[in-house]
Amino acid sequence: MTDPQAGVLLTDLYELTMLQAYYDRGMNDLAVFEFFSRKLPRERSFLMAAGLEQVIDYLSGLRFTFEDIKYLESTGRFSAAFLKSLEDLSFTGDVYAMPEGTLFFRDEPILRVVAPLREAQLVESRIVNLLHFQTVVASKAARCVLAAPETLLIDFGMRRAHGAEAGLLSARASYIAGFSGTATVLAGMRFGIPVFGTMAHSFVQAHESEAQAFENFARSHPANATLLIDTYDTVEAARKVVALAVQLEKEGIAIKGVRIDSGDLGQYARQVRHVLDEGGMRGITIFASSGLDEYALRDLMAAGAPIDGFGVGTRMNTSADAPFLDCAYKLVEYAGRPKRKRSEGKATWPGRKQVFRRFDAEGRIAGDALTVEGDAQEGVPLIEPVMVAGERLKPSPTVAALRNRAREQLASLPERLRAIERSESLTPAVSEHLHALAAQADAETERAG
Amino acid sequence: MTDPQAGVLLTDLYELTMLQAYYDRGMNDLAVFEFFSRKLPRERSFLMAAGLEQVIDYLSGLRFTFEDIKYLESTGRFSAAFLKSLEDLSFTGDVYAMPEGTLFFRDEPILRVVAPLREAQLVESRIVNLLHFQTVVASKAARCVLAAPETLLIDFGMRRAHGAEAGLLSARASYIAGFSGTATVLAGMRFGIPVFGTMAHSFVQAHESEAQAFENFARSHPANATLLIDTYDTVEAARKVVALAVQLEKEGIAIKGVRIDSGDLGQYARQVRHVLDEGGMRGITIFASSGLDEYALRDLMAAGAPIDGFGVGTRMNTSADAPFLDCAYKLVEYAGRPKRKRSEGKATWPGRKQVFRRFDAEGRIAGDALTVEGDAQEGVPLIEPVMVAGERLKPSPTVAALRNRAREQLASLPERLRAIERSESLTPAVSEHLHALAAQADAETERAG
Numbered sequence: 001m002t003d004p005q006a007g008v009l010l011t012d013l014y015e016l017t018m019l020q021a022y023y024d025r026g027m028n029d030l031a032v033f034e035f036f037s038r039k040l041p042r043e044r045s046f047l048m049a050a051g052l053e054q055v056i057d058y059l060s061g062l063r064f065t066f067e068d069i070k071y072l073e074s075t076g077r078f079s080a081a082f083l084k085s086l087e088d089l090s091f092t093g094d095v096y097a098m099p100e101g102t103l104f105f106r107d108e109p110i111l112r113v114v115a116p117l118r119e120a121q122l123v124e125s126r127i128v129n130l131l132h133f134q135t136v137v138a139s140k141a142a143r144c145v146l147a148a149p150e151t152l153l154i155d156f157g158m159r160r161a162h163g164a165e166a167g168l169l170s171a172r173a174s175y176i177a178g179f180s181g182t183a184t185v186l187a188g189m190r191f192g193i194p195v196f197g198t199m200a201h202s203f204v205q206a207h208e209s210e211a212q213a214f215e216n217f218a219r220s221h222p223a224n225a226t227l228l229i230d231t232y233d234t235v236e237a238a239r240k241v242v243a244l245a246v247q248l249e250k251e252g253i254a255i256k257g258v259r260i261d262s263g264d265l266g267q268y269a270r271q272v273r274h275v276l277d278e279g280g281m282r283g284i285t286i287f288a289s290s291g292l293d294e295y296a297l298r299d300l301m302a303a304g305a306p307i308d309g310f311g312v313g314t315r316m317n318t319s320a321d322a323p324f325l326d327c328a329y330k331l332v333e334y335a336g337r338p339k340r341k342r343s344e345g346k347a348t349w350p351g352r353k354q355v356f357r358r359f360d361a362e363g364r365i366a367g368d369a370l371t372v373e374g375d376a377q378e379g380v381p382l383i384e385p386v387m388v389a390g391e392r393l394k395p396s397p398t399v400a401a402l403r404n405r406a407r408e409q410l411a412s413l414p415e416r417l418r419a420i421e422r423s424e425s426l427t428p429a430v431s432e433h434l435h436a437l438a439a440q441a442d443a444e445t446e447r448a449g
Numbered sequence: 450m451t452d453p454q455a456g457v458l459l460t461d462l463y464e465l466t467m468l469q470a471y472y473d474r475g476m477n478d479l480a481v482f483e484f485f486s487r488k489l490p491r492e493r494s495f496l497m498a499a500g501l502e503q504v505i506d507y508l509s510g511l512r513f514t515f516e517d518i519k520y521l522e523s524t525g526r527f528s529a530a531f532l533k534s535l536e537d538l539s540f541t542g543d544v545y546a547m548p549e550g551t552l553f554f555r556d557e558p559i560l561r562v563v564a565p566l567r568e569a570q571l572v573e574s575r576i577v578n579l580l581h582f583q584t585v586v587a588s589k590a591a592r593c594v595l596a597a598p599e600t601l602l603i604d605f606g607m608r609r610a611h612g613a614e615a616g617l618l619s620a621r622a623s624y625i626a627g628f629s630g631t632a633t634v635l636a637g638m639r640f641g642i643p644v645f646g647t648m649a650h651s652f653v654q655a656h657e658s659e660a661q662a663f664e665n666f667a668r669s670h671p672a673n674a675t676l677l678i679d680t681y682d683t684v685e686a687a688r689k690v691v692a693l694a695v696q697l698e699k700e701g702i703a704i705k706g707v708r709i710d711s712g713d714l715g716q717y718a719r720q721v722r723h724v725l726d727e728g729g730m731r732g733i734t735i736f737a738s739s740g741l742d743e744y745a746l747r748d749l750m751a752a753g754a755p756i757d758g759f760g761v762g763t764r765m766n767t768s769a770d771a772p773f774l775d776c777a778y779k780l781v782e783y784a785g786r787p788k789r790k791r792s793e794g795k796a797t798w799p800g801r802k803q804v805f806r807r808f809d810a811e812g813r814i815a816g817d818a819l820t821v822e823g824d825a826q827e828g829v830p831l832i833e834p835v836m837v838a839g840e841r842l843k844p845s846p847t848v849a850a851l852r853n854r855a856r857e858q859l860a861s862l863p864e865r866l867r868a869i870e871r872s873e874s875l876t877p878a879v880s881e882h883l884h885a886l887a888a889q890a891d892a893e894t895e896r897a898g
Binding site for chain 1: 456458459460461462463465466467469470471473474476480482516517520521524526566570573574575577578579581582585607608609611612613614615616617618619632633634635637638644645646647648649651652655657659665666668669670673679680681710711712763764767769772773774776779780783788790791792793794795894897
């Protein structure tokens with residue numbers, strides 16, 4: 001469901017230079033890595049986990065091809081024996097994760113890999129690449145959903161998403177987060193996401209007149225035509241739509257909607273609504289697009305703009321106000337011993353962790369606890385097994401099922417975490433067990449010098 | 450060289466709904482579309498064109514598969530006759546473009562497609578997707594090169610690039626813009642870009658001690674080891690590197706460099722340089738990474754930090770301060786007649802255009818002129834034919850050749866356009882011919898009503 005040509009060499013060279021050294025010393029004990037965000041962007045009060053399904057696909061298919069090994073050989077950096085060992089490498093480990101659509105906060109792992117050191121290390125770069133991007137987009141899209149609840153939101157941003165996979169997977173992530181569909185045809189084909197489409201300005205321009213363009217489009221899509229009305233004069237175009245709708249009604253052709261893609265969307269929507277209603281066309285919906293994000297949606301909703309649906313593109317697909325996360329895939333245990341990094345400003349919690357979430361009487365999040373696996377805390381544990389010994393535990397969930405989960409998750413957000421302008425986030429309480437494990441890891445590091 | 454599975458359905462649904470209407474009316478005259486940026490981001494004084502090679506690949510391979518057509522049929526939006534017509538569709542048009550690596554400014558097209566309407570329309574979404582992203586990254590990377598000229602800059606950002614293709618193509622775009630290489634192995638394999646790699650914190654942590662980790666890595670990479678020294682105590686680790694280097698020297702093993710990945714990079718670099726020099730290890734280089742971009746590079750260079758090379762990642766690969774461009778692929782001519790859109794704030798120039806660039810006595814850009822094709826202006830024309838009748842005109846240039854072109858282009862930037870903090874950009878002078886053509890297009894639109 002992602003780029004099948006990307007393969008195992010879509011990785012950082014250092015994964016392989018480390019593997020060579022591990023091979024030389026015979027180091028391949030069980031390693032545990034966890035993926036988490038050290039700190040949320042200033043603009044985010046929560047994150048929504050996404051991308052797990054693609055990680056499982058990737059791990060399931062992990063193999064070096066003959067060409068891969070040939071290329072590595074050509075770099076002159078690797079021994080023949082090591083390259084030979086790669087021929088049989090596949091992923092044989094266990095994976096634990098929060099289901100996609102789960103809300104999470106700083107320091108809370110959403111994925112844990114337990115595998116022989118070389119396998120667990122090799123997969124770092126692509127795992128981060130997959131989880132980071134979809135989580136970035138799902139989190140951004142969830143904010144749009146909070147800003148315009150119960151409103152038709154369509155992903156319009158493939159063209160300015162960062163490449164093919166970003167276009168495809170941002171359609172998936174935004175649908176899980178609560179969008180109603182996407183304009184990206186391939187996302188419809190691969191994931192079963194509903195696809196939506198209208199027309200471009202070029203369609204109007206290619207015709208002799210705007211009226212002719214509208215009529216031709218409506219005749220070709222008699223049940224499903226949304227006409228773009230801002231190529232020349234938006235309000236004038238709305239009048240042409242009314243005239244056309246009156247005429248086509250006699251033939252049993254209904255115009256579904258109009259789209260406005262420039263100018264003051266709220267103001268144009270009011271003028272256009274007035275023209276449509278005056279013309280007896282209350283059933284024609286108004287769809288708006290052009291530089292939208294959660295901030296613009298909030299303002300349009302607050303102003304009561306008569307807009308029935310929004311095409312949300314570039315700023316959502318690139319998460320323009322926070323295009324990346326401070327996140328990492330970190331070694332937390334090796335050969336049975338807890339590990340953590342203490343780099344300045346980048347210290348992490350050691351060991352296999354679990355997150356417990358408590359809820360108030362209304363079902364809103366009351367607080368999270370971060371602890372070591374096996375230490376029961378009050379609340380619901382969020383991390384569950386998803387792969388054992390390299391095999392997927394359950395069939396892939398549908399995007400519709402993940403979207404339902406995300407909807408429940410968003411419903412559990414307390415008021416203070418729903419604001420579009422971030423006031424605060426949530427920091428998990430760190431258990432005594434985890435503090436003790438960190439002290440143990442530090443003491444072992446000190447002893448080793 | 451991009452995702453071969455993306456295919457023709459990596460497009461917006463509206464391209465296909467428009468094609469259905471064009472098919473129904475038999476509209477397929479010659480159409481001309483151009484790709485350009487309406488307005489540069491506030492943070493950019495120039496853009497660098499990139500992505501043309503992938504566009505040519507895409508157009509050369511444009512085909513609908515049986516599965517593609519089956520899926521479209523399943524949506525119920527298309528007629529059987531139209532779907533049948535897609536079976537034979539391929540790209541038969543001409544393409545004109547600025548070579549990759551060329552600097553360009555607002556309103557200047559970097560690509561022109563001349564093809565039967567349906568072909569020219571269908572390819573819009575993916576052409577924008579490919580040109581937009583690589584241009585965004587090349588422009589960002591070029592700013593890093595200007596901030597740290599003649600310095601080793603390595604792309605480190607695949608993991609937080611937006612998906613697989615973004616990781617792969619940002620390695621390409623940054624290399625063209627003047628980076629020295631990438632950590633992304635697949636980019637080395639597919640494009641012949643030099644690959645670089647060091648080690649991760651997990652490598653140090655997986656060992657009993659930091660000193661043992663350093664020794665093991667150096668022994669496995671006797672000519673090429675860069676040791677990561679900030680896992681615990683950076684300066685202390687530098688002392689361990691000296692001790693190890695003295696010991697390994699006797700065996701003919703040289704340590705190449707150290708990497709610092711956290712804290713105040715300039716200050717640590719000075720302390721580490723001092724430790725290395727005191728220990729007689731002047732030959733060991735210092736490499737720095739962690740949240741770098743052109744702003745941080747400029748500050749580190751200005752402070753005279755003794756850093757020999759930089760890993761530049763996330764902020765470059767996502768172009769974090771300007772993750773998208775206001776750009777479009779617009780119809781400028783249909784059936785021999787000039788076209789333009791007049792939407793509020795989005796008006797465009799009609800017709801097939803050429804850009805002429807004038808230079809001063811020092812070879813610096815003196816000004817650009819935007820005019821209609823065939824109207825000779827002073828200076829050098831920037832747009833040239835690259836495909837004729839669906840066929841590529843010249844063999845693919847190597848990334849090294851494109852990198853050389855980009856270097857020459859950057860050398861032609863006048864002082865006022867080189868500043869990292871944008872003071873101004875350049876606006877092309879619009880020729881009389883082009884003004885006249887715009888008036889003609891408007892008059893025709895008025896007449897048609």
